[in-house]
Amino acid sequence: MHYKQLSQQIFKKSSYLCVGLDSALDKIPSHLLKEKDPIFEFNKQIIDATIDFAVAYKPNIAFYEALGPSGWETLQKTIDYLPKDVFTIADAKRGDIGNTSQMYAKAFFESLNFDSVTVAPYMGSDSVKPFLTFEEKWVILLALTSNEGAQDFQFEELQNGKPLYEKVIEQSQNWGSHENMMYVIGATRNEQFAHIRQLIPKHFLLVPGVGAQGGSLKEISEIGLNKDGGLLVNSSRGIIYASSEKDFAKAAAQEARVLQEEMKVYLDQL
Numbered sequence: 521m522h523y524k525q526l527s528q529q530i531f532k533k534s535s536y537l538c539v540g541l542d543s544a545l546d547k548i549p550s551h552l553l554k555e556k557d558p559i560f561e562f563n564k565q566i567i568d569a570t571i572d573f574a575v576a577y578k579p580n581i582a583f584y585e586a587l588g589p590s591g592w593e594t595l596q597k598t599i600d601y602l603p604k605d606v607f608t609i610a611d612a613k614r615g616d617i618g619n620t621s622q623m624y625a626k627a628f629f630e631s632l633n634f635d636s637v638t639v640a641p642y643m644g645s646d647s648v649k650p651f652l653t654f655e656e657k658w659v660i661l662l663a664l665t666s667n668e669g670a671q672d673f674q675f676e677e678l679q680n681g682k683p684l685y686e687k688v689i690e691q692s693q694n695w696g697s698h699e700n701m702m703y704v705i706g707a708t709r710n711e712q713f714a715h716i717r718q719l720i721p722k723h724f725l726l727v728p729g730v731g732a733q734g735g736s737l738k739e740i741s742e743i744g745l746n747k748d749g750g751l752l753v754n755s756s757r758g759i760i761y762a763s764s765e766k767d768f769a770k771a772a773a774q775e776a777r778v779l780q781e782e783m784k785v786y787l788d789q790l
């Protein structure tokens with residue numbers, strides 16, 4: 521999907537919501553366990569219930585890999601089920617030496633046909649660039665993550681006084697453009713958000729950490745939105761596990777609707 525198409529979808533749906541499909545057998549409602557493919561059945565009903573409120577879906581690949589070969593099949597079925605006008609994110613956090621990254625890129629972009637994949641910057645340019653050679657596909661580079669452990673390395677101050685995450689952002693500007701690269705910035709990082717937005721005014725930011733991790737949609741939106749939208753805000757558990765009963769899809773729709781309605785207010789203010 522092109523930058524422009526994504527931006528158009530955001531304004532068409534008045535939403536920059538990304539629904540995280542972190543679907544696990546021990547978390548989905550028990551009545552689904554009798555289905556042939558319980559996770560696919562769960563995903564299908566979540567997608568049907570939330571599609572009017574979301575522009576993107578993000579299966580976290582770990583939840584599918586954990587199931588072995590059948591998990592990959594479930595993932596493929598889920599991606600095939602999603603309408604073509606939604607943006608799909610393989611949250612896989614990959615990156616390796618060049619020829620290996622090339623294979624990861626083929627797996628997610630050609631075989632599974634995702635629009636984008638999350639990539640770790642740690643191994644440097646040759647580990648990221650192979651992902652950037654695919655037409656209309658995106659790298660979403662981990663810059664400043666939402667978890668506590670982000671303190672271990674990402675805030676490390678370099679000799680020039682800048683934190684490591686800032687170097688990741690600055691240096692990676694030479695690898696791709698705002699039309700094929702996004703950055704992961706956690707919703708729990710609102711203190712750093714304004715400065716990051718200044719560094720990369722045009723790039724889309726994938727923002728996880730709203731909902732279960734306590735990030736504020738209001739603060740992130742006020743700082744992060746740009747004239748093209750510029751944000752994809754993810755919520756996984758807060759939406760998909762809103763209820764563990766038979767009404768789970770209805771409850772997910774309700775959570776997604778609440779977020780979308782709030783997003784509409786911020787988009788209307790642009």
Ligand SMILES: O=c1ccn([C@@H]2O[C@H](COP(=O)(O)O)[C@@H](O)[C@H]2O)c(=O)[nH]1
Nearest residue numbers: 580665666667706728732733755756757
């Ligand atoms: O910095 C990061 C990067 C990725 N994630 C992923 O996003 C979702 C968040 O799930 P919630 O249930 O909404 O907390 C999950 O797949 C993480 O692996 C992140 O949280 N932070």
